[in-house]
Amino acid sequence: MKTTEVAAMRGTGDRPGDPPAKVSVIDRGAAPDPGLVQRGIAAGLRYRLAIDSFFGASHAIRPNGEKHTHSYRVQAVFVTENVDDEGMVAGFREVKNLLEAEAKRYANRFLNEIHPFTVVQPTGENVAAVIFRNLEARLLEEMPGGPRLVSVTLWENPTISVTVEAGGDAA
DSSP, X not given: OEEEEEEEEEESSSSTTOOEEEEEEEEOSSOOOHHHHHHHHHTTOOEEEEEEEEEEEEEOOTTTOOOEXXXXXXXXXXXXXXXXXXXXXXXXXXXXXXHHHHHHHHTTEEGGGSTTTTTSOOOHHHHHHHHHHHHHHHHHHHSTTSXXXXXXXXXEETTEEEEEEOOTTOO
């Protein structure tokens, strides 16, 4: 009897520092069950998926700020404990599409003319927070029980960024 062991990153108890458990998949000469092997590989792991999108937009900080343009980079980070039968993060393509749709809302636009920036300043902090809130709402609506959004980072240029994160124990 041949045994294939796959290390799983889950402790044997609930205490930090517990050694990783081993998940054994027994091969009795028959073709191994891919689903069983996949579940063994993924057992106890958390997957963090980062997706980037880009858009150009302009804004002005009121009351006297000049209108200027940025080439924004936005990154959304999602967490899940689930992968599909092929070992891919559940919803990878779907969350990428959600981020792309959100970035497209701002592309080639004057942010001050888009709600809520008609009321609040279109600072990097506020833009990142609004993107976070919008993505979070769409994710819950379109993929209930799917990956969780844990952060959004917005770069106004290659060296300056702001990150907003989910509070509490979401990560």
